[in-house]
Amino acid sequence: MQTEKAKVLLAEDDLSLGYVIKDNLTDAGYDVVLCPDGQSAIDKFDKNEFSICLLDVMMPHKNGYDVAKKIRQQTDLIPILFLTAKSLEEDRIKGFETGADDYIVKPFSMQELLMRMEVFLRRSKKMHSDKTVFFVIGKLQFSYTDLKLTIGKEVFNLTQKEADLLKFLCEHSNRILKREEVLLNVWGKDDYFLGRSMDVFITKLRKYFKSDPQVNLETIHGVGFRFNVPAS
Numbered sequence: 001m002q003t004e005k006a007k008v009l010l011a012e013d014d015l016s017l018g019y020v021i022k023d024n025l026t027d028a029g030y031d032v033v034l035c036p037d038g039q040s041a042i043d044k045f046d047k048n049e050f051s052i053c054l055l056d057v058m059m060p061h062k063n064g065y066d067v068a069k070k071i072r073q074q075t076d077l078i079p080i081l082f083l084t085a086k087s088l089e090e091d092r093i094k095g096f097e098t099g100a101d102d103y104i105v106k107p108f109s110m111q112e113l114l115m116r117m118e119v120f121l122r123r124s125k126k127m128h129s130d131k132t133v134f135f136v137i138g139k140l141q142f143s144y145t146d147l148k149l150t151i152g153k154e155v156f157n158l159t160q161k162e163a164d165l166l167k168f169l170c171e172h173s174n175r176i177l178k179r180e181e182v183l184l185n186v187w188g189k190d191d192y193f194l195g196r197s198m199d200v201f202i203t204k205l206r207k208y209f210k211s212d213p214q215v216n217l218e219t220i221h222g223v224g225f226r227f228n229v230p231a232s
Helices: 015-027 038-047 064-074 089-097 110-129 160-171 179-187 192-209
Strands: 007-011 031-035 052-056 080-084 102-105 134-137 140-143 148-151 154-157 176-178 216-220 224-228
Touching: 007 015, 007 038, 015 031, 015 110, 031 038, 038 052, 038 064, 052 064, 052 110, 064 080, 064 089, 080 089, 080 110, 089 102, 089 192, 102 110, 110 160, 134 160, 140 160, 160 179, 160 192, 160 224, 176 179, 179 192, 179 224, 192 216
Parallel strands: 007 031, 007 052, 052 080, 080 102
Antiparallel strands: 134 140, 140 148, 148 154, 176 224, 216 224
């Protein structure tokens, strides 16, 4: 599936499952480093360059949330997918808040995992190969290519998912967007749990927009959102 081997950091303390995932990913053309706990995953990440990270949540020494936080302290560019049996809404939301790009609940099919990985890797590759994608949002400047939002001398580093959402809002500014429209275009499907995670990202973006009162991400109750920005 890969023209070049993408390097995968896989952290899974259930080694039977870990080796099944590793073998399947290897067969699909990935270069996989399997770690049995969170601390070893952090150590491997510090010493290697990875294309994508797959993290179990409940692991010894360091849990998946802690590993994700450590990764996000170093980079916002690498996609992070949680693989977990924890399906409660608050667990999913916590995952997104710690910097995850996606959340796959066990048991899952390898086909589903491979498809989701491909989506993020294609997006990441396209972002690095495309010409610069840049938006002016009132007093804010948004570089989708660099995942940076700037106002004056203050620079906010965005996660890939924050940048994907903001890019879609910028491309459809000053018009009403239905919730399902945003979910389908940014997350790829419309369901309840993804809708709750979208609300988390909307809240995060609103914090950035406080730097410019002219920029307003308005909730249209029962419908969706409108990203109000001043005319250039």
